[in-house]
Amino acid sequence: MSNAETRPVETRCGAADGDGSAPRPPVEVLTPRDVPLGGPRAMTVRRTLPQRSRTMIGAWCFADHYGPDDVSRTGGMDVAPHPHTGLQTVSWLFSGEIEHRDSLGSHAYVRPGELNLMTGGHGISHSEVSTARTTVLHGVQLWVALPAEHRDTARDFQHHVPAPVAVGGAEIRVFLGALAGTVSPVRTFTPLLGAEIVLAPGASPTLPVDPRFEHGLLVDRGTVRLGGTGLRPAELAYVHPGRDTLDLVNGSDGPARLVLLGGTPFEEEIVMWWNFVGRSHADIVRARQEWEEASDRFGAVEGYPGARLPAPALPHATLTPRRNPPRA
Incomplete structure (x- = not known):
């Protein structure tokens, strides 16, 4: 899934700072914020990661929870081809069906109880569209940050039931x-x-x-x-x-x-902006430019009936480090 915010926050995530001396509750409760995916009948997702109080859980760096969504009312999901770097996307549904196409040539369906995992290390692009068979769309979309030694790994797609x-x-x-x-x-x-x-x-x-x-x-x-x-x-x-x-x-x-x-x-710090995970502001700038220039880095998605998503404008401000709280 694309991060469809028109002004995505540039975020540095990862290792905790501080000395860890303050006691922490045994269970911390995080509440999500609502994010519309866009369009005249926008489907809204509940975003739990990242947020100010916690940016990552292990290598999990992004968590969207959506539905149950009445597709006849909202129009469902229609996310045009968009890029990813430095991460794996994890799609998991409770109800409905999503058609997946990517620049590796994969054409697959996300169904309840079936895992679709896509690796976009150096670069990949994909589209996601809820199918005509879907009446209620409900599930989670998750991202996993790749460690530095694997962040430029080749494109991959795995399916598991x-x-x-x-x-x-x-x-x-x-x-x-x-x-x-x-x-x-x-x-x-x-x-x-x-x-x-x-x-x-x-x-x-x-x-x-x-x-x-x-x-x-x-x-x-x-x-x-x-x-x-x-x-x-x-x-x-x-x-x-x-x-x-x-x-x-x-x-x-x-x-x-x-x-x-x-x-x-x-333990590594990552910089996450829009659909890119990098290690520096320069990484993000480069990835955005190459997507806008239709670089071979991301390939092409065949079979989607429409234009690909343009990248949002980069922020003018210098990114501010945002880390997890110190571990007790």
Whole structure:
């Protein structure tokens, strides 16, 4: 998905600053902001990452949560060809269907319970359009920052359908990393976890997790408690490294659905603007110029019936470093 803001904030993300001496709550609750994707019937997404209080969770640097969206009212998703650098895009749907085309030549569909992961290291472009079969569009779009040694890696596209695993009233689909005895075969460039969790009413599983990881738990539906902290739909709970279990409780009368993200703290600083991840302002300027000049760096998307997205104007101000809070 493109970051469709007309004036995207230039952000430096990554390693924490400070001495880490101030105590931090065991679970921090992050609330999203609404961002319209544009057009006369704009579909609005809820953006949880990045934000001022936390820019990354592991290498996860961007999280949009959208729907349930009545396509007949909003027109659904129609994102023209646009570029990416220095990241992987992770598409995960709860309902609906999205047609994906990219400059690698991939033509695929994003469907509920199926992972589409696209690697745009040195450069890639793609389009995303909800299909005519879609009535309700609902899902998450996530980005993963690539570490410096892999940020210029070649274009790639992977598709994976994880099998559900039952654990203590929870149904878990692990699309990246390992959880509940299941390991995803999908390649990542830093240690990561990504999973959908559906909790039965009243379920209270304890999930063993990697204590090296920091974790984020995004609530899609239901009222959930994580380690005693209450969470409402669209909120994202953040848990610092050091915990080897996550205690979940579904306090809802119906099923609760969650997306669990995790990874080892990303110690590098990245600069993220529009759809580009780089290491400096100069990286962003170069990527934007090459996209505007239709450079071979991004290739071409075949089969999309329309023009590609132009890049927004760059900000005039010098970027201000924005880091995660210090770790306790």
